[in-house]
Amino acid sequence: MLIRKHAMRRTGQTLSGVALMTVFCAGASAEEVQGGTLYGDMHVVTQDMLDHAYGDANNFLHTNGNYAQTRYYPARQINRENVHTLEKAWVFETEVVESMETTPIVVNGIMYVTTAFNHVYALNAETGEQLWHFKHEMGPITTYCCGPNNRGVFPYGDKVYMGTLDAKLVALNAKTGEKAWEVELADPELGYSETMAPTAVDGKILIGTNGGEYGIRGFVKAYDAETGELVWNFDTVPEDSKGVWATHDATGRDMMRDITAERVAYEKNGDPYKTLGGGVWQNMAVDRETGMVYFVVGNPSPDLYGAIRPGDNLYTDSLVAVDLETGSYQCHFQYIAHDVWDLDAVSPPIITMVDDGAGNQVKGILHGGKTGYVYVHRADDCSLIRFSDPMVSQTGRWTLPTKDGAPMLPGANGGVEWSPMAIDPSLNLAYAINLHQPMTYHVEETPYPEGKLWLGGAFKVIATEQQWGNVSAVDYNTGKIRWKAKTEQPMIGGVLATGGGIVLTGEGNGLFKAYDSASGEILWQYKAKAGVNAPPASYNVGGNQYIVVAAGGNVQLNYPRGNEIIAFKLAGR
Amino acid sequence: MRLLPLVFALLGLTAQAEEDVFAPVREQLQTCFSCHGEEGASTNPEYPILAGQEFYYLYVQLKDYKSGLRDNPIMGPMASGLEKAEMKLLAEYFSEQAWPSIDYQATPEQRQIALSSISAGQCVACHLSGFEGNSRVPRAAGQHPQYLELTLRNFKTKARNNSPSKSSLMGSMSDEEIVGVAAYLGALGSN
Numbered sequence: 213m214l215i216r217k218h219a220m221r222r223t224g225q226t227l228s229g230v231a232l233m234t235v236f237c238a239g240a241s242a243e244e245v246q247g248g249t250l251y252g253d254m255h256v257v258t259q260d261m262l263d264h265a266y267g268d269a270n271n272f273l274h275t276n277g278n279y280a281q282t283r284y285y286p287a288r289q290i291n292r293e294n295v296h297t298l299e300k301a302w303v304f305e306t307e308v309v310e311s312m313e314t315t316p317i318v319v320n321g322i323m324y325v326t327t328a329f330n331h332v333y334a335l336n337a338e339t340g341e342q343l344w345h346f347k348h349e350m351g352p353i354t355t356y357c358c359g360p361n362n363r364g365v366f367p368y369g370d371k372v373y374m375g376t377l378d379a380k381l382v383a384l385n386a387k388t389g390e391k392a393w394e395v396e397l398a399d400p401e402l403g404y405s406e407t408m409a410p411t412a413v414d415g416k417i418l419i420g421t422n423g424g425e426y427g428i429r430g431f432v433k434a435y436d437a438e439t440g441e442l443v444w445n446f447d448t449v450p451e452d453s454k455g456v457w458a459t460h461d462a463t464g465r466d467m468m469r470d471i472t473a474e475r476v477a478y479e480k481n482g483d484p485y486k487t488l489g490g491g492v493w494q495n496m497a498v499d500r501e502t503g504m505v506y507f508v509v510g511n512p513s514p515d516l517y518g519a520i521r522p523g524d525n526l527y528t529d530s531l532v533a534v535d536l537e538t539g540s541y542q543c544h545f546q547y548i549a550h551d552v553w554d555l556d557a558v559s560p561p562i563i564t565m566v567d568d569g570a571g572n573q574v575k576g577i578l579h580g581g582k583t584g585y586v587y588v589h590r591a592d593d594c595s596l597i598r599f600s601d602p603m604v605s606q607t608g609r610w611t612l613p614t615k616d617g618a619p620m621l622p623g624a625n626g627g628v629e630w631s632p633m634a635i636d637p638s639l640n641l642a643y644a645i646n647l648h649q650p651m652t653y654h655v656e657e658t659p660y661p662e663g664k665l666w667l668g669g670a671f672k673v674i675a676t677e678q679q680w681g682n683v684s685a686v687d688y689n690t691g692k693i694r695w696k697a698k699t700e701q702p703m704i705g706g707v708l709a710t711g712g713g714i715v716l717t718g719e720g721n722g723l724f725k726a727y728d729s730a731s732g733e734i735l736w737q738y739k740a741k742a743g744v745n746a747p748p749a750s751y752n753v754g755g756n757q758y759i760v761v762a763a764g765g766n767v768q769l770n771y772p773r774g775n776e777i778i779a780f781k782l783a784g785r
Numbered sequence: 786m787r788l789l790p791l792v793f794a795l796l797g798l799t800a801q802a803e804e805d806v807f808a809p810v811r812e813q814l815q816t817c818f819s820c821h822g823e824e825g826a827s828t829n830p831e832y833p834i835l836a837g838q839e840f841y842y843l844y845v846q847l848k849d850y851k852s853g854l855r856d857n858p859i860m861g862p863m864a865s866g867l868e869k870a871e872m873k874l875l876a877e878y879f880s881e882q883a884w885p886s887i888d889y890q891a892t893p894e895q896r897q898i899a900l901s902s903i904s905a906g907q908c909v910a911c912h913l914s915g916f917e918g919n920s921r922v923p924r925a926a927g928q929h930p931q932y933l934e935l936t937l938r939n940f941k942t943k944a945r946n947n948s949p950s951k952s953s954l955m956g957s958m959s960d961e962e963i964v965g966v967a968a969y970l971g972a973l974g975s976n
Contacts, residue, residue: 310913352841354920358910617957656953664921665911665950670957672905768910 255386257319257367259414263500269711269757272318272749275364275409276632277708279498280563283634284709285750289757290782291712295726295736297783301758302340304777306333311359311745311773312764313630315409315706318751319367319386325762325777326362330376333777334389337760338753340779344389351378355405357425357665359767363494368412368437375406375419381435383417395440397421402663403428408493414536416443420492420507424556427513427666430490430528432505434539444539448490448509448527453483455524458549463585463599467610469550474522484521487660489513490528494560494630497577499591503536506577506591508557515554515624516613516655517668524549529556531579531587531594543594547581552613553653554624554671555582560632562642567689569597578688580633580644582626583609586686600691603628603646603684613669617652624651624671625702625768632747634709636729640689643715643729646682647702650674683707683717685732695732699723704766706747708759718744718761720771724778742774756781810874816863817875825878826885830931837884842923843876846947855947887927888975891968899969902962906954916973930971937963 257273265271266278269287277283290298306312310328317324323337330348335341354360354377365372371383371392379400383392397419398404403426410419416434423430430448435441457471489512496507509532512518512525526544529551533542547557559580566576566588575591584604588597604627608620625647633644655669673679681703685694701720708716709729718724720743726736743765750759759780765773807814817835821827825835835843849855850864851872867875891899903909911922918924925933939945941955941963955963 352920356911360913360919654953654957656949656956658949658953661947661949664948667950667953670950670953671907672954672957673907675901675905767913768907770904770907770909770914773914 255319255322256370262368262413270752271320272316272751273367275315275317275366275411275495276560279413279500281495281497281560281632282562282564282637283632283707283747284636284711286711287750287752287757288710288712289752290710290714290759292714292728292735294782295712295714298726298736298738298759298780299783300738301779301781304333304335304340304342306775306777307331307345309773309775310764311361311767312762312775313361313407313705313746314364314762315747316749316760316762316777317365317367317372318749321753323760324365324367324372326364326374327764327775328360328362330362330374332365332372332374332384332389334386335777337751337758337779340777346384346389346391348374348376348382350376351400353400354378355400355403355423355426356407357422361407361767363407364409366410366412366417368417371437373410373412373417375408375410377405377407379404379406379421381406381410381417381419381440383440393440395435397433398428398431402426409495411495411498412437413498416536418496418505422491422493424489424491424510424513425515425665425667426663427487427660428489428491429486430492430509432492432496432507432534432539446534446539446541448492448532449485449488450526451483451485453485453488453523453526454478455526455546455549458524458546461549461583461610462545462547462587462596463583465610467548467550468612473519474550477519478522481522483523484525487513488521488525488528494558494632497561497563498536499563499575502591504533504542504591505536506531506533506561506563508532508559508561508579510558511551511554511556514658514666514668516552516653516670517658518550518552519657520659520668525551531557531561531577531589533594545589545594545596547583547587552655553610553620555622555627558582558630559628559644562633562635563591564635564637564688566597576688578633578635578642580628580642582622582628584622584627584646586633586642586644586688586691588688588691598691600686600688601693603644603682603686603693603696604648611653613653613655615655617654617672619650619652619674621648621650623647623649623673624653625649625704629704631704632706634707634715635688636709639730640687641685641694641729642688643707643709643717644684644686645703645705645707645717646684647679647704648681649679649702650677681719683715683727683732685729697727697732697734701771702769704769705745708748708750710750716748716759716761718746718748718763720745720766720769722763722772724761724763738780740774740776740778741772742776743771745771756785807874807878810871810878813867813871813875814878824882826882827929830929833932834885834887834928835879836882838879838924839918839920839922840876840880841920842918843879844872845921847872847876849947855945884924884927886975887929887971889930889971890975891972895965895968898962898965902958902966906958916970925970926973927975928971930967933970934964934967937967
């Protein structure tokens, strides 16, 4: 762990770290390129390839499969009939043993994966052989709430792009791993940092920010893919964040707000927008027909102490749409106004056709909430069409946090965490992974601590209560749960569904399972050495379909850590 | 690490390496050593180990002592005369030293209570499982348990108030838990 840091330390007291890094980096780049000739010069990812990713059974170009973020991979060589013969094709061990949340990206037989602390590897996707390795030269200030994670690169043109823990956006040459440029997105001292993979479209790199636990002011920014210049910025918290003083959440439950006291505080102290949080730390869905970009905005800061931030705290805990060209606001829907439980909106939204409740098929947006519901919206105005049956227990929701801690379900990790859902449009099912993790919510009056962790209290896991997880299949046209498979531990990572009628997702105990998409029957499983808590991907090279997933465990739920990228294919191929 | 002198020589950096970047704070360093030990490798359980601590954490603590955000009768006056540039140099100096081993053992009972407390508080989400520190998060593994216990208590009572979320969390911890966690962390890295 932290190999670079330790290497830099105690190396002679007066030599600056920078000179030393030069030595190490020179070593790394000597291992570079072989990739260039492997499959011809096919590193370049065009806009056309990205636009057609939903039907591309060779590559895996987007963190969540395609711009609609369906995580529905069309290939069917591996399918519900033969998946029981799936076996390990190769394993690649990274240098960093720590939580892995990377989605492997595959471009014409070259795979790109990232690790905690922002290492990037390019691998031969057929053999797992390393082509190059890039270690980001980390600045002194990094911030994270839930591990030094990274969720992967985005390939675009002849580059791949990554966000870093010290709040930078880095562009690398896809062939060599050399850095083309980097820009600082925001001041890391104030708690800004990056764990999400960016999204590239029409010459722009879109990226949000972490920091909802630090009193940042959230944003989504668009950068020029070639030059790294800022094209537009959307503040996720408007200067007037008070909203409509909503008393009930999206599912119709009373949130127990003291609106009178909040109004008084608002009059007295003004709008809290400057330190209100509202991070965006998962990818956005892009509607290529309308040019709308959909993302979900995280919790208000501080998480638990609401009195200091009166109002609905727009647009925290919301689905928001902006215009791709200008970043201008289009519509929003807030799930929880004035959240004091950290039950924010995180899991990436999905665009798909849905029933509008009157029997018409309309373009919809799906979101798996930390509350443990799947929400279904109209894409044109963000309005809510329906919410599903709850996937997890809602015992005591809503109970206000207290000084000594009040128990409630879901716990602060959800419901559904950041884990991306997948859908199978032929079945109208959305697949979500859930946590049943009882917690107590503690509140404490806390002024803004100037860039330090700012929870306004504490969340505590109730050690004596049992925890578990589910894989849930939700019919997004009716809101009914079609099937549900229980798992030993709370689930975190992500889901992939395929044209072969299978759903793949991993667990903290190292199990990686394939379920029948229609019935939830377990068709295959593999046991990795560490927790499988990253979203799976799939690709085809040399006539074989592969499934690939990272097994690095998870720091937030303390699942056994590891460093493996594992690729699977059918036996005998 | 043994190869490094060779690498420096090859790169012609030896000359540069002889320039003392810490010259502006050498005098202050001597004062620090008088309590925190030679090179910050404190052997006195009342004084925290600084050698090998995180650069950014150390810098922020010095700033907070100076501003009074971390209120301490010994370190407050010590930091009051320091400029930001000096704080950075001092922090850099200590962060580059080797963390000393204090060779400490926790009892099985302390270990057990610590593990359950750490799990309930989700401590590793920030500290990572080794408690080795990273940037704004201090190294706690192998720190003097007596100091750790004091600082956990000070968080709880808000005598130490420069990381409010720690106060909320420690506020929910019992005395027994605080003692156990301090012992467990102190013993991390010693076998």
